[in-house]
Amino acid sequence: MTSIGTGYDLGNSIFSPDGRNFQVEYAVKAVENGGTSVGIRCKEGVVLAVEKVVASKLLKPGANKRIATVDRHLGVVYSGMVPDGRHFVDRARDEARAWRDTFKSPIPTADLASRMGGYMQAYTLYQSVRPFGITAIVGGFDSELESPVDGEVGQGPSVGAGGKAQDKDYGGPFLYMIEPSGLYWGYYGAATGKGRQAAKAELEKLDLNGDGAASLTLEQAVKEAARIIYVAHDDSKDKDFELEMSWISGTNGPTKGKHQEVPKALREEAERLAKKSLQDSDDEDDDKKEDDKMEE
């Protein structure tokens, strides 16, 4: 036997005596080696971004997308094992489709997160499978408008149906992160993968739920997402990377409620600003060093 250890890591359905599932913890390790993914939820919508480490110079730039559309209003990005992520996305698409078949309406983001959380959790229970080697970030915008039943004919009274609760808002932007254990929470800002620590530190500085002037607009969120991916990237350790970004706004926003790739012009502008901001902070550090010298 070459193996060492307690033996409690040999199967998925085995608890260690102190109540841990080692297979799930190893899956988390797989995620921690993946390229950084970030999700930002602001008042106007959701932005998803991912650091794609360029594995080979033979890969065509811009091809091999890592952010997937699950339904017209839903996007998913993940860190960790890419094939596992692809399977996760396939399943999410099936769930979204099945919801539309029974309820004749788009699946709310919270319901998709719940379904996919349940799906990932099931992969921690059986001897015959291993947990997903990904942490997925699910972003969506549930329509703020009154949506019809898909395919219905005709309409109600022209003044609108009576007895509505007044001054209530419905729908809006939502962001969830699902871990290999199946655990999921709703977030204002979410980060996972290699650079998650730095990314989370940056996300915490943003005002993502305020009503004031400081609260982020969607376009600012795109720029912040780009900057955070650049901050989280460690160029001393890693090779080159590509930045991939998508966004989802409400009906009156730039994407009209759809999940779409961020337009090239905006992405490039965001990348330019991200690089500039890194440059500036490097200069600041240099200044500080000089100050330090003055004090000696």
Add this chain to the structure above:
Amino acid sequence: MEFGTSGSLNEDGIHVDMDRLKKGEVNLGTSIMAVTFKDGVILGADSRTTTGAFIANRVTDKLTRVHDTIWCCRSGSAADTQAVADIVQYQLGLFAMRNGKPPTTQTAASIFQEICYSNKDRLSAGLIIAGWDERHGGQVYSIPLGGSLHKQPYAIGGSGSTYIYGFCDSNWKEGMEEAEAVAFVKEALKEAIKWDGSSGGVIRMVVLTAKGADRHLYLPDSDYKIRHAT
């Protein structure tokens, strides 16, 4: 679609199956309607159930709850419509538990439609779905025989409805007060009962608003004038 061997092709080439109901099957030869008004929606129905010429039940309840403030009016085969309503009630109960919030009328209507459309060969069910929810207020959906779905300001259905198209068209108003809408439904159903041989008995209503469901009962003994306790 399988056609029966009875009946005949009429001049338009439309096949009319005279034996759609099995021999002795209980039929809701009916007058039903649902109406949106200022604060929500009102469902109304007569109470006659027949097997052929025989009145099997003179005090039937054709207004069926599928969720707290989502109800349906049933017409056609009593067995079919009860079975469909039971399935939808189960589905909506499950939906509310899983999602921690009540379903919308849309949700109910789409489940009803899916069942009615995918089993159109086997069902004879004409349904009117009416519900109130916080987001959309009162709404009325009609699902006639083939399983299509129609959103309407108000809907009438069943054999008795043919006699009140004119009455409803000239008397229905948008945004009526509750008392006014109750009176409208009552008058319409009184006419339907008067002219339709397969409709009769008492008039039942359910008023759905933010306050919940409120049942009304009117008896022919007092010419449907007095609201009785249910």
